[in-house]
Amino acid sequence: MLIVKKFGGTSVADKERIFNVANRCIEDYKKGHDVVVVLSAMGKQTDVLLDMANDINPNAPKRELDMLLTTGEQTSVALMAMAMHALGVPSISLNAFQVAMHTTSVAGNAKLIKIDKDRIRHELEQRKIVIVTGFQGICKYDDYTTLGRGGSDTTAVALAATLHADACEIYTDVDGVYTADPRIVEDAKKLDQITYDEMLELASFGAGVLHNRSVEMAKKYGVQLVVRSSLNTTEGTIVKEEVKMEKMLISGVASDKNVARIAVVGLEDQPGVAFKLFRHLANHNVNVDMILQSIGRDNTKDISFTVTEDMADVAVETVERHRSGSLKCQDVKVNKNVSKVSIVGAGMQTNPGVAAQMFEALYDANVNIQQISTSEIRVTVLIDEEDTNKAMNAVHKEFDF
């Protein structure tokens, strides 16, 4: 069996944890498996490096930032190889260039194009544990690149796909994927299984155990993932295409407080005005989420939408800038004291009553719903931020996990 195991920065933050990870990998190795390990930079090392860069040049070229950041994973893989050697097991560390891990040429946010198999295969054939730097790649100019947020997960999934691994295990500091954030909902339960699509919806709503890009890639290449803790041996959560029939109606409740609601009131009701509004926002890299359009009075309409909190000011400025031109309106309002609460579950595709059940639970808990958006496997409501925890608990209780 070929197993790809990915460990995040906290799992290799110090000597003790490095040996802990080494031992877990050696366990599989000694059962006769081929083991490929993907590591992030140790602890907060990436932040330390970013601080160093920022101190020297707050506008450092991204290409040089990647040159700096890639030293982080190179350090952790080298130390891990030393730890395994200390435990008497042959191993070798490889960085993005040695693998080689080809990406696009976008420093700071590159996409993986192709991973060479030869070197890894060769080392596995020598019965070595192969330790690979996560998060990093090289572009066609031989420059280092990094894969952006959650990059090491993506590296692990891509390696598992390329090597046709039998398992891809993502180790984190939680036991797996929960039905809700256990810090908010006391009764939250760990899920044994979840589908790629559910995981994607959950990840988008702040329950970010796995980053979307890695899940999307896993779905695309059919790589079955296991999310589990590096600190204990509890069975984790399996992420795969389909889960067992007797599955619960919904898989989880998620919340996201990093959201602001922008209301553009009294827009002149001309053809294409909505298109113009969102075109202007897109031009300023403002990602728009839940959109609500309502007819106003006197041939006007109101459009409200949500953005992440840090983009709220940019969104408002963008609208204001065009108020005298293509976006004539009466008012632009922003409300940062809102949050999103979502239920996610493949089961709701065939159960039309799920949304109503959620709304009823919120009504009973006296939570006012400002806006609603849905996908095939998700229902999201926008509510007052201060109602978040109350809403989470009410909804979680309603669906009886």
Next chain:
Amino acid sequence: MLIVKKFGGTSVADKERIFNVANRCIEDYKKGHDVVVVLSAMGKQTDVLLDMANDINPNAPKRELDMLLTTGEQTSVALMAMAMHALGVPSISLNAFQVAMHTTSVAGNAKLIKIDKDRIRHELEQRKIVIVTGFQGICKYDDYTTLGRGGSDTTAVALAATLHADACEIYTDVDGVYTADPRIVEDAKKLDQITYDEMLELASFGAGVLHNRSVEMAKKYGVQLVVRSSLNTTEGTIVKEEVKMEKMLISGVASDKNVARIAVVGLEDQPGVAFKLFRHLANHNVNVDMILQSIGRDNTKDISFTVTEDMADVAVETVERHRSGSLKCQDVKVNKNVSKVSIVGAGMQTNPGVAAQMFEALYDANVNIQQISTSEIRVTVLIDEEDTNKAMNAVHKEFDF
């Protein structure tokens, strides 16, 4: 003009010094020159990394040590590029793989085989300052290697040779090469020029501003070096093939306290006994220096030699182990309280009186000479360690620098 400038770890130890180096490079760049900068790891970073490795595995594989250590220079070149960008000058950092810097496959002590010119040439043509990692290379298996002690100097000289640079400047924390260690000899003077061979002899005797390998390479490829301070703009010392005619008789006085004298007394005088002694020592990696063989009594002879202090015990144990076999002798003595004092100068090749003049100066200063060794351009005496400074000053005064 194409200038290669090499800065050691202390010259890039912190933000202020990094900007200092950046400014010095930019000065040349703004005169229209092509500038290639070679950097070591920041400050004591290499030692920090070695400590980390040692903590995890005191017998870490050298291959993994090199994987770890090469992050040091990659960090300093990336930060330097950021600093130059902050100062508005285009620059790019390149590591051993990006250059590419091909070496033998000996981890920890690799030799440079060939440096590719294409990438550096390309970046220089874009009018960028090119910042290259010193000390490191890649072997034919795509593994990182390091060049051993003084490796960054070697990188700089090799780059200068490969690129046919017009100048190769080695920046250190001293003003240049001195006639003697200024901490010992108050009147020590900075040399304007020195030959490769003199530099080699001085480097062997503790006046190690430049490492031998870099000087040997400079001599082989005719790369003229300048050794100068990164902290001021004083003209440094030029190292080249021949120096001006009116040159001083000798260039410098050097001392080395890291030496022990081993005396093997009353060796059975059989054919090949000296050969056997040094064969055994070589088998235990003991490097032997000044050798003195004298006829003893009763068909025996005495052989004494010097080694570095840390090898003294190994040397004595080696001899003891064979005393009952091939190395029958009466006694083995070790004396660690000795030191070497040398005069070095190309001029002495044509001035046979130089050695005598040195001995006379030592006699006048009441310094007892235990052993003597000479090369074409060097005379070395072994003396009591406590006489070192007295001897240095007496000899330095005698030759009237």
